[in-house]
Amino acid sequence: MAKGKPSQAEPSACRLYLVTPPALVPAAFAPLLVEALDAGDVACVQLRLKDCSDDEIRRACDALRPIAQEREVAFILNDHPRLAREMGCDGVHVGQGDTPYRDARKIMGNDAIVGVTCHDSRHLAMVAAEDGADYVAFGAFFPTDTKLTEHHAAPELLNWWSELMEVPCVAIGGITAANCAPLVSAGADFLAVVNAVWGHPGGPGAGVKALNAAIAAAPSDWVIDTASDAATIAADDATSTPDGSDAG
Numbered sequence: 001m002a003k004g005k006p007s008q009a010e011p012s013a014c015r016l017y018l019v020t021p022p023a024l025v026p027a028a029f030a031p032l033l034v035e036a037l038d039a040g041d042v043a044c045v046q047l048r049l050k051d052c053s054d055d056e057i058r059r060a061c062d063a064l065r066p067i068a069q070e071r072e073v074a075f076i077l078n079d080h081p082r083l084a085r086e087m088g089c090d091g092v093h094v095g096q097g098d099t100p101y102r103d104a105r106k107i108m109g110n111d112a113i114v115g116v117t118c119h120d121s122r123h124l125a126m127v128a129a130e131d132g133a134d135y136v137a138f139g140a141f142f143p144t145d146t147k148l149t150e151h152h153a154a155p156e157l158l159n160w161w162s163e164l165m166e167v168p169c170v171a172i173g174g175i176t177a178a179n180c181a182p183l184v185s186a187g188a189d190f191l192a193v194v195n196a197v198w199g200h201p202g203g204p205g206a207g208v209k210a211l212n213a214a215i216a217a218a219p220s221d222w223v224i225d226t227a228s229d230a231a232t233i234a235a236d237d238a239t240s241t242p243d244g245s246d247a248g
């Protein structure tokens with residue numbers, strides 16, 4: 001995953017960020033990961049195993065990390081900076097209840113990617129960016145069955161962030177090919193998905209293709225429909241920059 005911010009002039013600069021299912025059998029999952037990564041454009045893969053031992057995570061890293069890195073796709077481990085460093089991952093993702101960003105950075109070193117969950121909070125995102133995070137993640141944008149979520153983010157947050165900040169932003173939570181356009185148009189640099197790829201009825205390759213196509217087709221301009229207080233997108237030259245106090 002490129003650490004620099006993609007050009008604002010390219011509406012399709014938004015890229016896919018795959019997050020694994022929370023439980024998997026590495027030998028069975030490896031061909032599915034190959035299928036997904038060979039189907040289209042993917043910037044990075046996050047290994048997100050919940051309720052697994054360190055050794056189970058090590059075994060999954062050994063099986064899956066080379067598949068991503070051989071394809072120049074960044075391999076990021078969720079939650080575990082020490083394991084991420086030990087296992088040669090390209091980065092780590094930490095949430096607000098995990099190892100604090102500054103400790104994760106010390107463990108991983110300056111060249112690694114360290115991303116931070118910021119829920120729907122402008123304040124958390126500003127702090128993470130000022131501390132040096134490589135990306136901030138906002139969510140959940142839509143209902144999801146993959147994880148119990150307490151926070152709900154709206155596309156306006158992505159638009160505000162991308163107008164103001166250089167640090168890339170990741171959108172996560174219930175994102176599908178059918179609903180992702182407003183997030184792309186609002187300025188998301190990456191769309192992080194689980195079920196839209198691993199649960200796609202046509203298989204993960206079809207999931208990646210559908211998301212790549214939806215990202216490419218998303219309108220480039222962002223308009224707020226103030227009458228309904230909902231974010232709507234219009235493919236015209238109008239621009240709007242929502243500005244307000246921190247909701248988070």
Ligand SMILES: Cc1ncc(COP(=O)(O)OP(=O)(O)O)c(N)n1
Binds near residue numbers: 019048117147
């Ligand atoms: C890209 C991305 N964004 C958010 C999360 C969620 O992290 P966290 O809040 O720590 O919750 P868990 O994923 O650890 O359950 C993420 N993993 N990745």
Ligand SMILES: Cc1nc(C(=O)O)sc1CCOP(=O)(O)O
Binds near residue numbers: 173
């Ligand atoms: C891991 C995770 N974090 C979220 C957050 O809001 O921080 S939502 C989420 C699950 C994303 O899975 P799916 O694409 O299947 O909805």
Ligand SMILES: [Mg+2]
Binds near residue numbers: 078079093094095098
């Ligand atoms: Mg976490």
